[in-house]
Amino acid sequence: MSTYKIASFFSGCGGMDLGTEGGFEFLGKKYTRLKTQTVFATDFDKDVCEIYNLNFKNKCLQADIRDIASSDVPDHDILTGGFPCQSFSVVAQNPKRLGYDDEKGKLFFEMCRVLKDKKPKAFVAENVKGLLSANKGETFPLILQEFENAGYHVSYQVMNASHFGVPQKRERVFIVGFRDKKASENFSFPTGTLKENLTPIKDILEDEIDEKYYFSERAVEGMKKSKNSKTMNKGRAQNINEPCNTVTSHLAKVSLNSTDPVLFEKDRYRMFTPREVARIQSFPENFKLLDGKGKNYRALGNAVAPVVMWHMTKNITKALEY
Ligand SMILES: C[S@@+](CC[C@H](N)C(=O)[O-])C[C@H]1O[C@@H](n2cnc3c(N)ncnc32)[C@H](O)[C@@H]1O
Structure with missing residues (x-):
């Protein structure tokens, strides 16, 4: 069985990265070490990098993602990122497309850029549930389209952290893509097992x-x-x-x-x-x-719940192994 190399963008303090690695305990339950190795993590915020570097062997590179050339990102199998989504504009062309005129909205394209250039086997992106309804629902299909244009078979799901034993009703949309069609067909989003037994x-x-x-x-x-x-x-x-x-x-x-x-x-x-x-x-x-x-x-408030990401990573790596 392979070890999957992970590159992490917008890494924050590393909630997503802890989930992709596993090997931790929460409320008496063990989340086993997964077959992954984080080879790259980056964020432009000094404080989050400091927290990250206290906790991970692989250190977080403090840099603006727009200044990182694809060739500076090591080869990897899975790209992860909770891209900031403050604003997207939709350009009224036929067909419509996502606008490029806003600085922050651009960051999502940085993930697409590296997916096109480095062609990892899979990616996972996380965002607020509101992304689904942003710009009257016009933005989200265009985001999926951009990921597809980067060469991926894409699916998405809203996940509620409380269904995974996390003591929080956090709902976030996860977008997962595979280059290989068969891997994509093998993949299913983890379903929470604890809906009847929420952690208070x-x-x-x-x-x-x-x-x-x-x-x-x-x-x-x-x-x-x-x-x-x-x-x-x-x-x-x-x-x-x-x-x-x-x-x-x-x-x-x-x-x-x-x-x-x-x-x-x-x-x-x-x-x-x-x-x-x-x-x-x-x-x-x-x-x-x-x-x-x-x-x-x-x-911490910006982080992806590590337990949810652990379940997600298990299913992604399982889908890649056939
Ligand atoms: C939602 S948080 C990600 C949290 C992270 N996934 C986790 O689980 O802990 C988004 C991150 O993007 C970073 N960010 C925003 N703009 C950036 C840029 N231009 N370059 C690099 N990082 C950026 C922020 O500093 C923030 O930590």
């Missing part, structure tokens, strides 16, 4: 919480007076008997008037600690974080 937040809470994670009385009063307080579900306090609502990088700016999940415990409101957010995302206990809050929240 109470399983991942820390016992000792530093005072800095509690909101001040003033913040609570402000939230209660705000005309949004009812619709805001009281600072989005989570039911600890259920998986958490989705955590995002916005946690770095969490307030009682934001839509980020918070906790109401012992008559007080508090934010999740970075370690709790890491657990909500299914990172193992030995995953190292930086000191402080903001940098960790941003990196």
Whole structure:
């Protein structure tokens, strides 16, 4: 059986990469080491690279993806990337095509560029579920088309992390492509096995919480007076008997008037600690974080849940082996 070489773009702190590698434990369950080897990881953000480099043998190259020539990316079998999707424009031609006029929207094409040049056996891209409905649903088929134009048989699915034992109702779209038609036919998206037995937040809470994670009385009063307080579900306090609502990088700016999940415990409101957010995302206990809050929240909130990616990678490598 082969070892599959992985190249990772937009690597962040490495949620996706931990999933593609495996060899970690989460809530007492072992996620075995997969037959993969990460040969390249890159992100342009200094802080996420720092977290990544604390945790992985293969180091994250800090660079803008637009400055990396395809020839600088080592040969690999699977390309992975949660490409940023802030904006795409659709050019009204016949047929319509994705616009190239926006800087951030361009990043997706960087994955296509390297797929065309390096021709790995497979790729997996991850994004927010909203990508499906962006630009009134016009963007997503064009993204699939671009991946097909790069030479891949493409399929996609929305996956809910909570169905895989992750204590979070995170829904993300995964796009998977294979160069080989037969491998593509062999592939099926992993189906969650734990829909009847979801992991509740109470399983991942820390016992000792530093005072800095509690909101001040003033913040609570402000939230209660705000005309949004009812619709805001009281600072989005989570039911600890259920998986958490989705955590995002916005946690770095969490307030009682934001839509980020918070906790109401012992008559007080508090934010999740970075370690709790890491657990909500299914990172193992030995995953190292930086000191402080903001940098960790941003990196963890952006990450792909490692457990979901582990299941995905198992199915991709299985499809390639025939
Ligand atoms: C959604 S996050 C990816 C998270 C990662 N897949 C994980 O699982 O931890 C997107 C990443 O793209 C990076 N990024 C955005 N623009 C970039 C660029 N031009 N070049 C390189 N990285 C970029 C951001 O710094 C961010 O870490």
